[in-house]
Amino acid sequence: MEKLSTQPYKGTRDFYPADMQLRNWFFGVVRRVLETAAFEEYNGPMLESLDLYAAKSGEELADKQTYNFTDRGNRHVAIRPEMTPTVARMVAAKMNDLTFPLKWFSIPNMYRYEATQRGRLREFWQLNVDIFGCDTYEADLDCIIAAINILRAFGADETMFTVRINNRRFFNDVIAAITGKTEDDAKAVSKVVDRRNKVPRDVYEKDLTALGLTAEQIAKLDSLYGMSVREAAALCPASAGAGELLALFEMLEKLGLDRYCVFDFGIVRGLDYYTGTVFEVFDNAPENNRAMFGGGRYDNLVGLFVKNAKISGVGFGMGDVTLENFLITHDLILSSVGGAAKVLVTRFDDVPYEEYLKLTETLRAAGIVSSLYLGSKKFGKQLDYAVKTNCTHICVMGGDELARGVVRVKNLATREERDVPKEEITKAF
Secondary structure, X not given: XXXXXXXXXXXXXXXXXXXXXXXXXXXXXXXXXXXXXXXXXXXXXXXXXXXXXXXXXXXXXXXXXXXXXXXXXXXXXEXXXXXXXXXXXXXXXXXXXXXXXXXEEEOOEEEOXXXXXXXXXXXXXXXXXXXXXXXXXXXXXXXXXXXXXXXXXXXXXXXXXXXXXXXXXXXHHHHHHHHOOOHHHHHHXXXXXXXXXXXXXHHHHXXXXXXXXXXXXXXXXXXXXXXXXXXXXXXXXXXXXXXXXXXXHHHHHHOOOHHHEEEOOOOOOOOOOOOOEEEEEEEOOHHHOOEEEEEEEOOOOHHHOOOOOOOOEEXXXXXXXXXXXXXXXXXXXXXXXXXXXXXXXXXXXXXXXXHHHHHHHHHHHOOOEEEEOOOOOOHHXXXXXXXXXXXXXXXXXXXXXXXXXXXXXXXXXXXOEEEEEHHHHHHHO
């Protein structure tokens, strides 16, 4: 019989304990930032109706990028490729029982069937941050502040990342003013603009020409990419989106957060459901210069489930792969993730087993990560085990130490050791 492969499915990862320690550390940082800002955690099912994604994420994602199948009840289902449609469904299901505005977040795993590349895998974990029930730019601002504060919590500064911001309402109004096209036509133009930096210039121009834009109109569109928010807003002063952009940037300036943010007319976000503010966070490092994550306002999504529902939403998603790449690129991962003590209690034959168990449980009761060496090995082997498992300290209690009522504590980094009274052992770390 042919042996099975030890490799995980393409685009997925195994997480060994060291990998999990890193993931738990950076997700722990994210949770602390969001919970401090009064966001509450939720989750949803791994499987959803395929129609949910076809209706609001676009046919390309639903048809080509989902893992989907027909179940035994002849229902067409998909493994979730994103979380926004799920949270909108959840809000719609209990909209009469919830207190708005809602500030929610989740960190679920997702699956997308697509070509794997740096920062993009088929299975990934994604932070999702959403605010429901606030119609003004204030919710947009709150989400952008949360995104900035998450990266700052890891030690990132304005030289390392930039938040690029636009507004879909403003974008549509500008396209209409330049070309005279309808909102649906503007949506088609937005798809081309969204790919602008991913295709050759001649392809970009050809795609716009195919949509009916003249060379003069393309030139006018190009001029917007280098404008400040005030210069661009002046082109369409009656646009509601222009007003939202100006209010947003004015407040960012007053908070001193404008150093992290720029207006970028080329940011439109590819998904169909965005209706207002949109933004993407870029890594500024030359070796990793790319959009890490983004989001925006999607005022019409809850209405998919409840007729005449008027609950606005705004949010963003951040993948674990791109976050980890950012932290590695800028050397923001702590050399000793977490930094807490990890203790190995070593054993000798002349001390009763229960004495070691009591010592270990005393440490654990005080919240100190500790392990009692399992089995019977020479002290040198136990010390080697402590080093290889990244312990910070060892506790040594042989017959002599037991008789004197002390425990010898050794710091494996500094090699310092000292005798500590058993009743004071929890103060030694």
